[in-house]
Amino acid sequence: GQSLEQPSEVTAVEGAIVQINCTYQTSGFYGLSWYQQHDGGAPTFLSYNGLDGLEETGRFSSFLSRSDSYGYLLLQELQMKDSASYFCAVRDEWGNTPLVFGKGTRLSVIA
């Protein structure tokens, strides 16, 4: 089976940078994904890392190190609207195993 560890809560100041870490244990590995969920809303896809390195999408970046079973989501120029829960997720094997989520990190952006 799989297990993922991420911090339960993070607080950061508006305009700052915050990093949310995720470590995982899986029998196989087919990529690390990140999802955002605002209170009362549906989770929405943010990014995917299939290979080692950094993927950048606007203010958000995601990093993966397969050798360390570790990844992170980096949020820059934080805005109040970034206050949400962030989930990392992994899949053991493409097509045959479900996407398994971590318990989520609640990010609070303060003025």
Add this chain to the structure above:
Amino acid sequence: KAGVTQTPRYLIKTRGQQVTLSCSPISGHRSVSWYQQTPGQGLQFLFEYFSETQRNKGNFPGRFSGRQFSNSRSEMNVSTLELGDSALYLCASSSTSGSFTGELFFGEGSRLTVL
């Protein structure tokens, strides 16, 4: 194009009753997954269906069941409800089973309260 639609959005049941939740995926998506979300527990995988076949099943008791129809719509059923079944039930669709990037498109969820 329309997103994933889940009905009902909210429902209240009492212990021992059963409930059926419905999910209409994005048009053209053949894979539907169900997750249970409770505070502090994240999203726990229930089942995944692809072309009417259950591809994967999570570690939930047999009271939890599901199915997928030929039009890709899916239902999940929980029988003999327990207080601990109170949760947000999320449905997600993707264009193929295990889409390449792992991207799932989620509905707003059905919030079940068991009294």
